[in-house]
Amino acid sequence: MPAVPSLEFRNAACLATPTGTAVRAGKKQGEILRIEGAAVRAENGRLTFVGTETEYAKTWGSRPAEVSVDATGMTLLPGLVDAHTHPVWAGDRGPEIGRRLAGESYASIAAAGGGIRATVAATRAASDEELRQLLRRRLARMRSCGTTTVEAKTGYGLTVSDELRALRLLASERGEILPRIVPTLLAAHEFPPESRDRPDEWVEAIASEILPQAAGMAKFCDVFCEEGVFTVAQSRRILTAARTAGMGIRIHADELTRYGGALLAAELSAASADHLLRIGDEEIAALSRSGTIAVLLPGTAWWMRARPAPARALIEAGVPVAVASDANPGTCFTESLASVAAHACLDSGLSVEETLTGMTLNAAASLGLAAETGSLETGKSADVLVLDAPDDRHLVYHWGVNLVAGVSLRGLWVPSPTT
């Protein structure tokens, strides 16, 4: 990593951030620090000052940073952390949307060669370079929309070599103006279409062929534990092998049916249980005991016209909640975690402050990065979002437009195109 120039944000209308280096649950999820009239400074990619403009002028006023950004009228937030995305794919599922909106079932579309099958076929057919360009384009859009750290899953290759290819792309991406990537192996996204009648073969291929080669590239392993996809037993087999290989665990749990995924996440002390549309009191209690972070995906619930996950019950039970985009070509095609914020509030019932913590510190915690990013505090990586708005509430209130004036990526200032 080359040295980055020192950076300062001066005279911001507002600064808003959760605080600390650990996940925040229960009432604490909604407690954020707000400073009116704020400044932030970074040296060598680390935050060295976070506080009031007045204090900054006293301390650093005579030593301006090499890069100085006038944040008058703007708000400083932690760079967003998107804890659940699927950005490695090719093809176009746009033409399916009419059928989906008309209510045609996922199974019927897939049976006709559409759905995830279409994405898998196009992804396998794409060259490494095509796939890399598609990935970079999506990561750049995420950054333009305020995301500075992104968990990124494989899962559209579904052969040993295609899954490892996707993982290599993610693990080797070093664009300095792209978000920090946390790669997750999701070979267990679906069964390969060509061997759907021999599901255990794929489970064994993941456990004994892919996982040993994925170790060192993937920080996490994820499984789509769901009726008709991976059973609880198959999920347990894969995830325990992943743990042995040194990876953390995430689970697509109880999205379409109440199936045991969240209970398995609690049993395995997974880092995260994601979706959770169908969970009830038992799952909530189990997650609360295990300390697993609930990653909610309100954009997807909206697109599936489903009842959102029980966000308030999770918060009240002390389960830490993260909010992610689920960026994917099937059920939620957006690179903008910021656009999901209003859905977290309006559809899922989170407060603005709970949502902000869920998109920053708690998301970082679910990725094992709470000491590194997810809040604006001295010593952390200089991951800053500059919002063209008088306070953080506009992230929700002023919806449908990109208010991100730019981000600092590990201390490197990257302005966004302004609208």
Next chain:
Amino acid sequence: MPAVPSLEFRNAACLATPTGTAVRAGKKQGEILRIEGAAVRAENGRLTFVGTETEYAKTWGSRPAEVSVDATGMTLLPGLVDAHTHPVWAGDRGPEIGRRLAGESYASIAAAGGGIRATVAATRAASDEELRQLLRRRLARMRSCGTTTVEAKTGYGLTVSDELRALRLLASERGEILPRIVPTLLAAHEFPPESRDRPDEWVEAIASEILPQAAGMAKFCDVFCEEGVFTVAQSRRILTAARTAGMGIRIHADELTRYGGALLAAELSAASADHLLRIGDEEIAALSRSGTIAVLLPGTAWWMRARPAPARALIEAGVPVAVASDANPGTCFTESLASVAAHACLDSGLSVEETLTGMTLNAAASLGLAAETGSLETGKSADVLVLDAPDDRHLVYHWGVNLVAGVSLRGLWVPSPTT
């Protein structure tokens, strides 16, 4: 209007547009023309070619336009027409959002000096220049998000002079890279807070003082016909006076209660009846008979957590439907009509094609501009949206990010900042 250079869009992946110079209702609302491999040309601000790239190359290939835009991989759509917005206001209602999300009633927030009262106070206090800059900023954002024609209402002045000031601002705005503005007088947005106990005074001030001076500036007059705001009788008094003054009629109808607004719109053959969340079969039949256009505002329904207007029943009864943003500081703060498209489909049940017609040709028809804009056809104003996407479905499918590469405003090419 100075002459604009000739303009061509070459080699677009797709072109999609409704057709004709009149509103499209019933089944015809969902019938759009799609061309794969398309080109468009404009001379002197008028469309002179709309068709295939192959045909264009034959006809115009040897005479390139002065401005040539490579639209490879992109989609050409009619510039969006936003038929319901409130862009003239000052102040910040962001801090209210916590109370609103927590369920505090509109009445309770207003009683504490918040809500529309706060916006009215800030708007009155703003200088002409402040208000003009705020308006221009919002219009520029609308343009960046693909809107080329915008209906714009007054309604946050609520004195004779402040309503006329807002109207003068709208009627005099001549920024050449801003959307075409259609000004609407909405003095009957609320009663002035200082004379709420003498409602008929304000009704008479509108009818006998404001309307005579507004004629020539406002193309339409609108009334918020609603329980606790303007009664049906008051609304009728204002709107018949407006008609006498030569204005068209729009009505905020049956948004919060089933109150008679849509029936009044039908009785008066209004150009549009807007919101319509609470209408039933009787209102739908009346609108169908009168030919009034139903302007649906799905973003607002979402923000109010209300059941959306009965879009499918309106379509099936042959009522032409437009879809608008309702951009306003209270119930729906977004400048992006494009962002409302996914809500029109997912929440209200319109198809992508019905939504596209609703945001272009039918919206233009509701403003009396169907012969001028709202579709890509030779002879019409060169109002074109270039979408960075392989087809029009991505306007809905690829949500939460701004895909607009730029717009042609009456033949003037204005690229958008790309994300």
